[in-house]
Amino acid sequence: MEITINKTNLSVIQGDITNQTTEAIVNAANPGLMGGGGVDGAIHRTGGPAILEECKEIIARQGRLPTGKAVITGGGNLRASYVIHTVGPVWHGGGRDEAELLRSAYRESLRLASEKRLTGISFPSISTGAYGYPLDEAAQIAVGTVVAFLKEQETSLTDVVFVLFDARAYDSYRSALEEIADGSHAA
Numbered sequence: 001m002e003i004t005i006n007k008t009n010l011s012v013i014q015g016d017i018t019n020q021t022t023e024a025i026v027n028a029a030n031p032g033l034m035g036g037g038g039v040d041g042a043i044h045r046t047g048g049p050a051i052l053e054e055c056k057e058i059i060a061r062q063g064r065l066p067t068g069k070a071v072i073t074g075g076g077n078l079r080a081s082y083v084i085h086t087v088g089p090v091w092h093g094g095g096r097d098e099a100e101l102l103r104s105a106y107r108e109s110l111r112l113a114s115e116k117r118l119t120g121i122s123f124p125s126i127s128t129g130a131y132g133y134p135l136d137e138a139a140q141i142a143v144g145t146v147v148a149f150l151k152e153q154e155t156s157l158t159d160v161v162f163v164l165f166d167a168r169a170y171d172s173y174r175s176a177l178e179e180i181a182d183g184s185h186a187a
């Protein structure tokens with residue numbers, strides 16, 4: 001499923017984000033930036049130690065990465081040239097600003113990609129694994145935030161891709177994109 005907003009193609013696919021060829025891929029990291037399980041583990045495994053070295057330098061320079069913020073490193077052995085590391089919220093039931101923090105994780109990643117004049121970015125489903133965010137709600141926030149960002153500003157991005165690991169997540173993001181496409185001028 002794909003729509004176009006301004007000059008950017010926005011698509012939803014099922015796959016492994018470590019295989020993506022967009023200029024950047026996004027990592028659903030934690031504030032320590034030292035790797036972990038899920039997509040974070042997969043990115044560091046495939047990307048090799050260069051990514052962790054850069055993460056260590058970032059932590060030494062600026063301390064732990066707050067939830068909702070993003071930083072960028074090289075892509076090591078990945079096909080992508082860059083990894084944008086962001087921290088989504090841990091789900092606590094919805095009363096701890098989780099929705100706004102999740103929006104911020106997507107916005108800050110896009111802002112960084114745009115600042116660096118990158119051509120493409122792939123997102124995983126941030127916060128819906130170990131961090132427990134309900135999938136359908138997260139999908140609506142993810143797709144809604146990206147669509148709003150691309151409508152609001154001119155960017156260097158020609159491609160934004162949501163890469164969902166399993167069929168359930170894929171269906172959820174595809175439905176969210178379809179809902180938004182129905183209500184907009186998207187092609």
Ligand code: AR6
Binds near residue numbers: 016036037164166
């Ligand atoms: N490609 C795309 N998506 C993937 C991949 C992959 N290779 N592997 C897993 N996913 P999670 P979170 C999906 O837990 O909830 C880590 O330990 C997965 O199916 O990776 O933000 C970090 O270090 C799920 O839909 O991220 C943090 O401590 C989605 O990625 C914590 O987990 C996100 O699941 C972050 O938790």
